[in-house]
Amino acid sequence: MVKLLKVHGSENKFFILDQTLLETTLNDDELKSVAINFCDNILGGADGLLVIDTSENCLGKMRVINADGSEAKMCGNGLRTVSRYLSEKYQLDNFKIETMESDLDVEKAPDLYNGVPAFSVEISPISFQKADLPFSYKQNDEMIDMMVPEFLPDQSFTAIAVPNPHLISFVPEVSQLELGDLGQKLNGKNEYFPEGVNVSFSQILDTNKIFVQTYERGVGFTNACGTGMSATSLAFAMLHPDKFDPDKEISVYNPGGMVKTKITLNPVKENSQLRLIGNATFTHTLEVSEFNLHSNNLNDIDVAETGEEKDYQAFVESISQ
Numbered sequence: 001m002v003k004l005l006k007v008h009g010s011e012n013k014f015f016i017l018d019q020t021l022l023e024t025t026l027n028d029d030e031l032k033s034v035a036i037n038f039c040d041n042i043l044g045g046a047d048g049l050l051v052i053d054t055s056e057n058c059l060g061k062m063r064v065i066n067a068d069g070s071e072a073k074m075c076g077n078g079l080r081t082v083s084r085y086l087s088e089k090y091q092l093d094n095f096k097i098e099t100m101e102s103d104l105d106v107e108k109a110p111d112l113y114n115g116v117p118a119f120s121v122e123i124s125p126i127s128f129q130k131a132d133l134p135f136s137y138k139q140n141d142e143m144i145d146m147m148v149p150e151f152l153p154d155q156s157f158t159a160i161a162v163p164n165p166h167l168i169s170f171v172p173e174v175s176q177l178e179l180g181d182l183g184q185k186l187n188g189k190n191e192y193f194p195e196g197v198n199v200s201f202s203q204i205l206d207t208n209k210i211f212v213q214t215y216e217r218g219v220g221f222t223n224a225c226g227t228g229m230s231a232t233s234l235a236f237a238m239l240h241p242d243k244f245d246p247d248k249e250i251s252v253y254n255p256g257g258m259v260k261t262k263i264t265l266n267p268v269k270e271n272s273q274l275r276l277i278g279n280a281t282f283t284h285t286l287e288v289s290e291f292n293l294h295s296n297n298l299n300d301i302d303v304a305e306t307g308e309e310k311d312y313q314a315f316v317e318s319i320s321q
């Protein structure tokens, strides 16, 4: 039997499959089918499948398969949960995890709340170049605080890859309707973001305090998007210096709770440093036979709750007061 986990970071939900536990690893087609099946049908679904593989230079490697079967370059909320998994497996608190484009530094952080373990993860590399998102809008090589009436009138947009693509807009109040419409448009066939983009709207609440909601590529509305909150924090620090205190962490509220980000701006903006700090919650363990996993038969799974979710909910309660 193979043991999987259902996990979340800010209620951005995933299944974790550690391929190193298998006799034979799943190939890419099998991973895609299993990701779609798990994310649609098991335990109320999830936003993606996080796959752990061996790595030459790091403690492990993380791959991210979105709910629709597409593969993402990175996942910030997911990386925290994989960090916790590897930290417990190897009894280490500070190490590196390989992701598609870079080896990222991760470390155990103080608990977010009683019974809510937390991890701090590096988010990198950063790019604003149109080729890296990719995007195409008139002759622009970058899109920074730019009015784009083709997206929405009266809103400006910033495009950042970390390295998965994000489009960010600061708004007086988040309109789910407008976010959903724009997210759908830019993730369908369109001339601006040919490979789709994660779209985040953010409301500035106070100094170092923002709210972010994201429409995710390959998923749709999500409770939270870790790379999205990190990229939005960077845009916030760059574009709203009057509300940004560089010596302190930023509190990023989202529909699933709250995370912290730490932004160290660099005059060369691509060299700025981003850390994402937040919960790594395991809600369920699942056991399935390796044979059934290979044949994408998920009818016979043993599920057990971990009991951690009540502590996470107590944390959410504590921040909403």
Ligand SMILES: N[C@H](CCC[C@H](N)C(=O)O)C(=O)O
Binding pocket: 012, 047, 064, 066, 071, 072, 073, 074, 075, 076, 077, 078, 164, 165, 198, 216, 217, 218, 219, 224, 225, 226, 227, 228
């Ligand atoms: N939820 C993720 C990002 C998933 C990325 C994916 N939707 C894409 O870029 O295709 C996060 O916490 O960072």
